Amino acid sequence: MNKEVQLLDLGKKDYKDTWDYQEALFKEIVDIKVQNRIEETSIATPNYFLYVEHPHVYTLGKSGDISNLLLSEKQLEAKGASFYKINRGGDITYHGPGQIVGYPILDLENFFTDIHKYLRLLEEAIILTLAEYGLNGTRSEGETGVWFDVGTPFARKICAMGVRASRWVTMHGFALNVNADLGYFDNIIPCGIKGKAVTSMHVELKQEVDEQKVKEKILTHFQKLFEAAIIASKFQNH
Secondary structure (H helix, E strand, O other), X not given: XXXXXXXXXXXXXXXXXXXXXXXXXXXHHHHHHHHHHHHOOOOOOOOEEEEXXXXXXXXXXXXXXXXXXXXXXXXXXXXXXXXXXXXXXXXXXXXXXXXXXXXXXXXXXXXXXXXXXXXXXXXXXXXXXXXXXXXXXXXXXXXXXXXXXXXOOOOEEEEEEEEEEEOOEEEEEEEEEOOOOHHHHHHEOHHHOOOOEEOOHXXXXXXXXXXXXHHHHXXXXXXXXXXXXXXXXXXXXX
């Protein structure tokens, strides 16, 4: 089993270009697994962790409801935002500047074969990171992601998650609001969940947050939780 994870920081990158890149890495891993099964070989499969910041974009999961997007095509254009219906789980969400987006593309057979566990560990990496800033993130039963004040009228979501998995290979991932403009969430019903607000580290801490440091903290917790060996010592721009 290969527990090495190659870290790639793509910087600011268009959503569709990043999606295509994810698909290429995903296919690379799946193709090796298929080859191993057919030819009875044991070629090690790679694992990747992508960091990226997207321009303003709304994405709708495969089981999502388009009515949760509250903008017309013209209004999207006026806001400088794009829209894509994609192949992850979950409903609608927003990505944009000031948000840390992470896409782990892993062969879970290198770690464990449990999608539920995978999602819980992703959540835990974010919860532990927030705790370093004195923020008490938690889970909301039946709703993937990380929240504050669950079970109160002040419940608010700080990190959305949605993944796709096939042959135990994952893609898509999480989006943590750090310094994001939360006004863009007013144009959707986030994750299709009505009556719950969205927040950011900037809002909760009442100050700008160093995104690079947050990324490093997330990666540290991810590495420990997945017992992974991160093989890129420096962030790379592609």
